[in-house]
Amino acid sequence: MVDKSVLNAFEAIRGVSSGMTIAVGGFGLCGIPENLIAALIAENLKELTCISNNAGVDDFGLGLLLGRKQIKKMIASYVGENAEFERQMLSGELEVELVPQGTLATRLMAGGYGLPVVYTPAGVGTEVAEGKEVRTFKFHGVEKEYLMEYAFEPDFALVKAWKGDRMGNLVYRGTAQNFNHAMAMCGKVTIAEVEELVEPGVLDPNFIHTPGIYVHRIFQGENYEKRIEQRTFRSKD
């Protein structure tokens, strides 16, 4: 067995250093690598460029890193659910690059699929298109303009899965899959934390979301809070 398991988050983030670009999985607070974020804080890594759909809230997720000014730049599609983020952005302490959500996901996927660029219609005619190559293709029976967008190649990808085996095969649960799969595929080094680490052969080979070949280190996380951002419900009557 090609064993990629490590003991914990600290062992897992070896080699991550200040100034690097890291992709961090999750959508809002759903499916975020809680243990890895905690380790980044404990190691006090600075000047990080984070690719992540969102930036957490003041006291959870990437918001924790923001609060400690560990992030130099955010590449995200939707941010500002926390006050400190807003303060740092308006004061110019934090650099922010906003990317359409589908473009973000597709650029990550492109990294994992070995596609140097992708063409997407998202952002054509908007400020997102500034400085980018625009090209017309006929597709789906329509001539349309597309923007050329580059694949992401983050130094590290930090993802969270539901289950994983020691060979790095990952399985996600529900909408906690979100960006984790595409990020896992594109990291130069991909680190996965899982709620349950199992032996190879336990997961059905037909139903693995991220094949272990994309994953370099894996460990079982602990004390998951799995905070809910918007608790909505209906009453049982």
Place this chain on the structure above:
Amino acid sequence: MVDKSVLNAFEAIRGVSSGMTIAVGGFGLCGIPENLIAALIAENLKELTCISNNAGVDDFGLGLLLGRKQIKKMIASYVGENAEFERQMLSGELEVELVPQGTLATRLMAGGYGLPVVYTPAGVGTEVAEGKEVRTFKFHGVEKEYLMEYAFEPDFALVKAWKGDRMGNLVYRGTAQNFNHAMAMCGKVTIAEVEELVEPGVLDPNFIHTPGIYVHRIFQGENYEKRIEQRTFRSKD
């Protein structure tokens, strides 16, 4: 429930007509849509352009269509496991476009992901590159040439899955997944035959390979032969 189930292969191929471009799933004889191929024969559709990794063998798979001269053009990566194919190709009756296997798969995927073109290094410096745009990108730390390849948009995609539900959600088994998933995603109309058709809710929503949104018609096939092309085994001693 958005019910996409139809009774059988004949009902499923309504609208497929002579001269159309169809993508046909499978790798070798593994995972081919046996019932749909039989229906194309029974309906005697002609002048078909078939996108398929292979062309079957003389008496099975797409070889059956070739034998009846129903195919005008094959777009494939590896062919010629059957004598009739060779005869038709050498005599000029059959047009053949050979495409690297990964390019084939990726062009199909591109159709389903709404990407008008993809850039791949496969075929750079070979005759596959003739007439194609070549462009240099720096990726994975290396400057390299890539070919621009167009997404496939077949009129119909004919795929075979292991299980599926009436809403069109598909699950494949083993290596019978192969090209079926990418083809299912890119068909203008996608028809899926499955070994077992179930009610929505039976398949685990976490482990669907092809979401039903990509599938337009689905039916339970019958009398699967599932022929083995190269039966290799070891003895039990």
Place this chain on the structure above:
Amino acid sequence: MLDKYGIAKRIAAEIQDGYYVNLGIGIPTLVANYISDDINVVLQSENGLLGMGPFPYEGDEDADYINAGKQTITTLPGSVFFDSAMSFGMIRSRKIDLTILGAMEVSEQGDIANWKIPGKMVKGMGGAMDLVASAANIIVAMQHVNKAGESKLLSACTLPLTGTKCVKKIVTELGVFDVLPHGGFKIVELHAGVTLDQVRRSTKGKLVE
């Protein structure tokens, strides 16, 4: 004149049997409550779900089951989870029949602005730019005028654009308007109690009566 529930209800009438629909945040979310029981519709949530069900019962909320608005939700028989890349893959490949979203401004050419107000905190475009650039059919749900009383149906948007020439229909508290292929807001219907004059006064872009 309609309130936001009325707008949502009116838009729900545009949804046809078999549609895959993406609902934005705000009024569009309310549309789900008015979809007829006689038709079958699948709701997509772009964070990775087809077949979004109602909110869970109190106590059943699951952090792993959320929608694009980060609200806890449930699944339905036939639901599917997938990753963000595939989610926007199906959006780009035009598998979503109808996208319903809010807007700050719409131009008579169908341009839409709904993500950024210069000088104000910018939260980001989320998935809106992808959705408007790709959707085959887009309906905008919004108030006809902004809080300052200015028309949101304009000749040209003044705010940074989210997408161009993409909006097909607008439903406001005053009426239903088609954006014509060559420009202009065609009055499809006025809601009960709304006068043509009221619409004229509230519409700055070209009105086709």
Place this chain on the structure above:
Amino acid sequence: MLDKYGIAKRIAAEIQDGYYVNLGIGIPTLVANYISDDINVVLQSENGLLGMGPFPYEGDEDADYINAGKQTITTLPGSVFFDSAMSFGMIRSRKIDLTILGAMEVSEQGDIANWKIPGKMVKGMGGAMDLVASAANIIVAMQHVNKAGESKLLSACTLPLTGTKCVKKIVTELGVFDVLPHGGFKIVELHAGVTLDQVRRSTKGKLVE
């Protein structure tokens, strides 16, 4: 001098612990039999499998479990199935540590020709062009000369190319040769009983001794 089993065995010695390896048809397939038990290796089959196991026991053959050579195979603990697009996605993104394949000709620049002989029936390139264009490390397993006795290690390939400047190492019945970054076949070792002279006579491209 080595037979095809010897060539396969020699190549197996190049495989390191933790490698993901893609084995082509022919001699490369045999390599699997000689991988040391002391190392852990994952074999990829480009039709959609990581973790290819041995042939099934007689009677256990399953039509849904085949390798890229269309042979019936088995899985191992930790195996994964996936679709063709992802399979070549991982190939293009250089996740495969080593690709081993056969060739008709290799040039001193590392160009490879292995799919087409003009005037003969062309079966197609299959996945070979994708593999050679993307692999970080490619070893070619082949006979040093063809059936007509002509060298297959050339200054420039005469047959239609499969890929350019990609082959890193060649193992033939005569020896092991590195393709140097600036061109030339560097003799790494001669197999037992092989003379330098024999290699010189059989090599048409630039030999670096």
